[in-house]
Amino acid sequence: MENLQNILVVDDEETICEVLKLNLEIAGFNVDVANSAEEALALNMECYSLILLDVMMGKMSGFELAGIIRSTERLKDIPIIICTAKDSEDDLVEGFSRGVDDYIKKPFSMRELVLRVKSVLRRAAGKGEASTLKYKTLTLDVVGKSCSMGCKRIPLTKKEFEILHLFLSYPGRIFSREEILNRVWDDDVLVIDRTIDVNINRLRRKLGEYGNNIMTKLGYGYGFQQ
Amino acid sequence: MENLQNILVVDDEETICEVLKLNLEIAGFNVDVANSAEEALALNMECYSLILLDVMMGKMSGFELAGIIRSTERLKDIPIIICTAKDSEDDLVEGFSRGVDDYIKKPFSMRELVLRVKSVLRRAAGKGEASTLKYKTLTLDVVGKSCSMGCKRIPLTKKEFEILHLFLSYPGRIFSREEILNRVWDDDVLVIDRTIDVNINRLRRKLGEYGNNIMTKLGYGYGFQQ
DNA sequence: GAAATTTGTTATACATTTGTAACATTAACG
């Protein structure tokens, strides 16, 4: 088993670490654990393909550790995923300014985590290759959270962006309103189905000619048609 | 009926068990019930494709049973879904650490349950999300909810799609009108048998030459002939 | 904390799907 990729998990909660480790191992990764930023720094981090950081930790926060990693020459290209309790804008800004590659909000499913990890690794392997999703001249910059058609920028709101992100991640697939709700809206909010229709409508308009690629499948839901 | 997948439901509440059993059977599964973890252990669990566990049960909890299943060599790959009253972090952590595949919070709708069950089974089957059913040039894109003959798209309505989906899932099998009703129509709707005939007719027409593959077995029902 | 933006809801118009009834056709069987 040569090809196993090493992942470092840094979190001060033992149980969380164990869960993460177990699930990532099941997904085929080799996982090491550090229970604090300091403990992580004591390791030779060079060997990891990806580092998974919790924001909230004892002395040094995940952000700080991310900053250190990014400013260390031999570590600066290692992808970092931050686990954050809430996705406050502040966190996002702080994270991006420190070069974090992806976020995952707690509580997250293990399935989702594994998907993100794989996605980030894929991106890293191709060197920025797939940090964007494309269809013809339509480009979605997943990291920069922006959208453009050719040279023209299309300002999307968060919901619009997330919906398009979901659709372009699985072109051709039809998502039920329930699925869209689960993946775009927070778990605790309660919105009616019509809300999705309205957001789809707004997105369609902003996408101009590409708006027609967002198809309605009567009785099923919506999706992006290639 | 070879292809029926077996599901084991373990719950100490008789009524819950009955409801689950009924609904899963309608969804096309074969369901056995155990009223306690101990009772479940007495069964030969090897034959089940999925085990649905309640957390709260008399002596042994669902988690404990999950732990036992996971640590038993010949059972350890069977997918497990846990039904939990509360979604406390603790429960989630405990569950994932024992290798549970999915959660469902009470109270849940039967529709949701069936969706989760199918999703977990699909995952377990190893074939990701993408799946199509084919017969010659006829292709049914199950995730895209679309149908095509060669390059030509055949727009199907939801009912038409669902009927064809059912038929192509078990080519050669004849479905009684009652079976078709149970699998294609929602539980609470009440339609007459002739409705199915009409929908079959519509489907046949849209399928053109393949329409002839939908055969009528007089006095029994309909099916797709390979 | 006021203005601007985003997001959710409601209401209405519109389009499609679906169910049913009525009648036509076909198969089974004496």
Next chain:
DNA sequence: CGTTAATGTTACAAATGTATAACAAATTTC
């Protein structure tokens, strides 16, 4: 053959699903 039962076909009404606009509420921004 002719009768009966089952299924095929058609047309239309009813039910359902979706698009859109307008407004209200929430959130963000300055």
